[in-house]
Each structure stands twice: as structure tokens, then as C-alpha cells.
Amino acid sequence: MPIDPFTLVSPPLFAAADLREIEHRWTAAHPGRPLMAGAGAAAADLACMLARDTGEPILVLAGPGNNGGDALVTARLLAAQGFRVVVVSRADPARLPPDAARAWADWRDAGGNALTDVPAGQSFGLVVDGLYGVGLVRAIEGEDARWIGLANAMACPRLALDVPSGLDGDTGQVRGCAVRADHTLTFLGLKPGLLTADGPDHAGTLHLDALGVEPDMLPAVAGSALTRLEARHRLPPRPRNSHKGVFGHAGVVGGAQGMVGAALIAGRAALAYGAGAVTLGVLDARVAVDYGEPRLMFAPPERLVAAPLDVLALGPGLGQAAQARVLLETALASTCPLVLDADALNLLAGDPALSEMAARRTAPTLLTPHPGEAARLLACGTYDVQADRIAAASMLARRFRAHVALKGAGTVVTHPQGRYAINTTGGPHLAQAGSGDRLTGIVVALLAQGMAPGDALEAAVWRHGSEPSIPPAAI
Numbered sequence: 001m002p003i004d005p006f007t008l009v010s011p012p013l014f015a016a017a018d019l020r021e022i023e024h025r026w027t028a029a030h031p032g033r034p035l036m037a038g039a040g041a042a043a044a045d046l047a048c049m050l051a052r053d054t055g056e057p058i059l060v061l062a063g064p065g066n067n068g069g070d071a072l073v074t075a076r077l078l079a080a081q082g083f084r085v086v087v088v089s090r091a092d093p094a095r096l097p098p099d100a101a102r103a104w105a106d107w108r109d110a111g112g113n114a115l116t117d118v119p120a121g122q123s124f125g126l127v128v129d130g131l132y133g134v135g136l137v138r139a140i141e142g143e144d145a146r147w148i149g150l151a152n153a154m155a156c157p158r159l160a161l162d163v164p165s166g167l168d169g170d171t172g173q174v175r176g177c178a179v180r181a182d183h184t185l186t187f188l189g190l191k192p193g194l195l196t197a198d199g200p201d202h203a204g205t206l207h208l209d210a211l212g213v214e215p216d217m218l219p220a221v222a223g224s225a226l227t228r229l230e231a232r233h234r235l236p237p238r239p240r241n242s243h244k245g246v247f248g249h250a251g252v253v254g255g256a257q258g259m260v261g262a263a264l265i266a267g268r269a270a271l272a273y274g275a276g277a278v279t280l281g282v283l284d285a286r287v288a289v290d291y292g293e294p295r296l297m298f299a300p301p302e303r304l305v306a307a308p309l310d311v312l313a314l315g316p317g318l319g320q321a322a323q324a325r326v327l328l329e330t331a332l333a334s335t336c337p338l339v340l341d342a343d344a345l346n347l348l349a350g351d352p353a354l355s356e357m358a359a360r361r362t363a364p365t366l367l368t369p370h371p372g373e374a375a376r377l378l379a380c381g382t383y384d385v386q387a388d389r390i391a392a393a394s395m396l397a398r399r400f401r402a403h404v405a406l407k408g409a410g411t412v413v414t415h416p417q418g419r420y421a422i423n424t425t426g427g428p429h430l431a432q433a434g435s436g437d438r439l440t441g442i443v444v445a446l447l448a449q450g451m452a453p454g455d456a457l458e459a460a461v462w463r464h465g466s467e468p469s470i471p472p473a474a475i
């Protein structure tokens with residue numbers, strides 16, 4: 001029975017290699033009971049609910065592997081329920097993998113056939129996409145790409161089996177082109193690529209069917225989906241018998257001339273999320289008060305980076321002048337948790353000595369790069385970062401022995417020990433200057449109040465995405 005995976009707490013994320021391991025364990029424990037039968041049955045049930053009630057046939061696109069096998073089982077079960085089904089496949093039945101070959105034989109025995117092209121001028125009540133799943137190994141091109149283009153242009157809903165064809169389940173990268181599904185029914189477990197990069201735009205509403213696989217058959221994995229907060233992500237209730245000192249003193253350094261707002265946004269967010277006191281070290285010396293949030297204190301940045309604080313953040317609106325570099329060097333020597341954002345990351349990227357210092361810190365370091373900043377830190381292109389966001393964020397976590405939030409659609413939070421989480425809150429309303437500064441402030445607030453660094457970064461990313469959004473006005 002498919003479920004909404006977002007109702008689960010921190011569901012694990014399985015890469016293609018993990019899924020093959022599950023299949024291996026299942027086959028060893030249950031010979032002769034292919035998982036494909038359950039996958040096809042679940043897909044047929046969902047397809048019944050999604051197909052438009054117009055009497056138009058259901059188009060089933062079936063590929064050359066087991067994803068195509070799932071599609072053929074789905075087609076047979078839908079036809080058995082009285083739906084008109086048009087199967088389109090160019091796969092050579094003689095070369096199908098064993099379970100898919102069985103599905104093809106069953107479909108043919110039930111009177112089914114397959115067209116070798118999508119019929120022109122025909123409208124459909126639903127498209128079932130079973131071209132490629134987690135076995136996608138190269139870019140989609142040729143006839144497959146044409147079919148995907150046709151399917152994406154159809155007015156009816158599209159249901160993708162396992163992953164939208166063309167989307168890499170491990171990374172969320174579109175390889176060539178991909179089905180833009182309205183719904184994706186994914187099998188066994190969630191795949192990281194459904195949640196980050198191009199995944200959310202292509203998967204539509206996610207449904208998960210574990211196909212009856214027992215939890216003890218699932219391999220231990222490094223990744224999970226940040227669907228809901230766990231207890232470790234929450235602060236204890238504020239004791240009545242408390243004072244501002246209990247909730248930490250945070251310092252935020254940044255706000256060079258022309259970018260003062262970045263530091264103010266971070267500072268305001270830190271107060272809003274409960275830091276006991278927040279001092280800004282603004283580089284633009286003309287600014288000494290925030291009239292919109294007069295609780296913010298101001299100190300010379302040189303003094304603030306060397307002050308005894310509970311947490312220090314450096315970066316929002318920092319700029320890259322010589323003064324900023326010196327501030328960063330002093331901040332790296334601090335003994336409290338240190339959050340580096342924006343230009344602090346750019347300065348780090350261009351300076352091997354500072355990078356070395358960052359990697360050697362004994363107090364926790366948290367990095368919050370957007371893909372461009374991550375690319376500078378890794379000395380590669382933004383495209384390379386986006387092609388595998390988990391790998392990029394993991395590399396940064398290892399290199400800097402830091403907790404890292406690689407921002408953007410499906411923010412990836414990685415930890416020095418190798419664990420990672422993909423956030424599921426937020427959306428394109430956050431794609432506006434100043435969003436990242438607010439995230440920095442939220443992280444700072446949670447750290448100031450004593451949350452463990454990795455948990456604070458995850459919780460901040462989740463909460464930032466959960467804030468009520470005011471969508472940009474339609475024009």
C-alpha cells in the first residue's frame with residue numbers, strides 16, 4: 001500500500017547500489033517471489049485513481065529493463081480491470097531481464113501487444129512512465145527523448161514508476177531530458193535524486209511502496225530525508241527561572257558598505273529564533289543601530305571576532321577586502337562554534353593557508369555555501385556541484401571537517417562523519433537575495449542556545465524552509 005513518504009520521520013535514502021543489495025537479499029530469502037509483481041500491482045491501483053474519467057486509453061511507456069517490466073505488469077492489471085491500455089515499447093523481448101521477460105510474456109498471454117511508437121493524434125487519460133528507473137546509465141536521446149517530449153506535452157496526468165525517466169535517482173540530475181511527472185510511485189525506499197536538484201520539479205507528488213520488504217532487509221545507509229524534526233532538532237522549553245545569559249551570546253560579522261542589510265537580516269533572525277543576545281560587527285562603521293530591531297547591539301568587528309562568544313558567524317555582506325580576510329583569520333582561531341557564509345567562504349576558497357586553518361579547527365565549523373560558493377571551495381564549476389550535490393557537500397564536510405549545508409532546491413546537509421540529510425521544506429520563494437542571511441541567523445540562534453552543531457544546521461534549514469512564504473507577486 002503506497003504511503004506519503006513525508007509522513008515518515010527521517011526515512012532512509014537509497015542509492016541504486018543499495019537497491020540492488022535489497023533486491024539481492026529479497027531474492028535470496030524469497031525465491032520465486034519477484035518484487036515486480038507488487039510494484040506493478042501498486043502502480044495499477046494508483047493509476048486507476050489518477051486516470052482521467054474520459055474513457056481515453058492509458059498510455060504505458062515500457063523500457064528495456066525492469067522499469068519496463070513494472071510497466072508491463074501495470075498494463076496487464078489495468079487491462080484486466082477494463083481500462084483500454086496502449087503499450088509503447090521498442091525493447092527486444094528476447095533481451096529483457098528475466099522478471100521483465102516474464103511480465104512481457106504475461107502481457108502477451110493476456111492478449112496484449114506493443115506499438116513501436118506513440119500513436120499520433122491520440123489523446124490519453126493517463127501516461128504511465130516505465131521507460132527507465134534506477135538503471136539509467138547515460139543521457140536519454142533519440143526516440144526515447146522524442147517520446148518523453150510527447151508525454152510531457154500531453155494534457156493528461158503522468159505517473160512515473162520508481163523515478164521519472166531521465167532523472168538520475170542518485171543525484172537528481174536530468175540526463176538529457178526527463179519525464180515531468182505529476183506523481184511518482186517509488187519502490188522499496190526513497191531515492192536521493194527525487195529530493196534534490198531537478199528531482200522535485202520532475203517527480204511531482206511522491207508515493208512510496210516498500211513492496212513488503214522487511215525493515216531488517218534494508219542496508220544501513222548514510223542518507224535520510226529531513227521530512228520532520230526529530231527530538232534532537234528541538235530545544236528544550238525555556239525554563240521560567242532563566243535569563244538572557246542562558247540562551248547564549250551570538251556575534252555576527254559582516255555588513256560592509258552597500259551590504260549592511262545582510263548582517264541586519266542575520267542578526268534579526270538570530271534574535272527571532274531565541275538567541276539571548278546578538279551583537280553585530282558591521283564593517284560599515286557608519287551603522288551603529290538597527291532602528292527596526294533595536295535589541296541588536298553593535299561592536300567593532302575586530303573586537304567582536306576576538307570576543308568570548310557562544311557562537312560566531314562570519315560572512316553576510318562581509319565583502320572580500322583586506323579587512324575581511326584579517327577578520328576571517330581571527331575568527332578561525334575562535335574556540336566557539338563558527339558559521340561561515342557568503343564572502344567568508346569565498347575568502348576561504350582563494351586562500352590555502354586559511355583553508356588549512358579551517359580544517360584544523362577544534363571547535364565546530366559550519367559552512368553554508370550556495371552552489372557557486374561550493375564550486376569555488378572545490379575549485380570546480382557550479383555545474384559540477386549541481387551534477388552531484390551530495391558528493392560535493394560530502395567532499396566539503398570531509399575536507400573542512402565541518403557540517404555543511406549546500407543550499408538550493410533540496411538543501412543537502414552533510415556531516416564530517418559521513419552522514420547526510422536532504423531537506424524537504426522550502427521552495428523557490430526562497431530564491432531571493434537575503435534568504436541565505438536569514439538562514440545564517442537561524443543557525444546562529446540554535447547554536448547559541450546549545451543545540452549540537454549538526455542538529456542545529458539540519459533544524460535551521462528545515463525551519464527556514466517551513467517559514468510562511470509570501471510568493472512574489474504574479475505579473
Ligand SMILES: NC(=O)C1=CN([C@@H]2O[C@H](COP(=O)(O)OP(=O)(O)OC[C@H]3O[C@@H](n4cnc5c(N)ncnc54)[C@H](OP(=O)(O)O)[C@@H]3O)[C@@H](O)[C@H]2O)[C@@H](O)CC1
Pocket residue numbers: 019020022023035036039063064065066067068070097131132133134135136137138139140141144161162163187
Ligand atoms: N531493485 C529491485 O528490487 C526492484 C526494481 N524494480 C524496478 O526495476 C528498475 C530497475 O531496473 P533495471 O536495473 O533493469 O534498470 P532500468 O531502469 O529498467 O534500465 C535498464 C535498462 O535501460 C538501459 N538504459 C539505461 N539508460 C539508458 C539510456 N539513457 N538510453 C537507453 N537505454 C538505457 C540499459 O541498457 P544497457 O546499459 O544495458 O545498454 C538497460 O537495458 C527500478 O527502477 C524499478 O522500476 C521494481 O520491479 C521493484 C524491485
Ligand SMILES: Nc1ncnc2c1ncn2[C@@H]1O[C@H](COP(=O)(O)OP(=O)(O)O)[C@@H](O)[C@H]1O
Pocket residue numbers: 342369370406407408409410411426427428429430431432433434435436437438439464
Ligand atoms: N529554488 C529554491 N528552492 C528551495 N530553496 C531555495 C531555492 N532557491 C534558494 N533557496 C534557499 O534560499 C537561500 C538562498 O541563500 P543564498 O543563495 O546564500 O542567498 P543570499 O546570500 O542572497 O541570502 C538558501 O537557504 C537556499 O537553500
Ligand SMILES: [K+]
Pocket residue numbers: 067129130131132133160161162163164165
Ligand atoms: K520511470
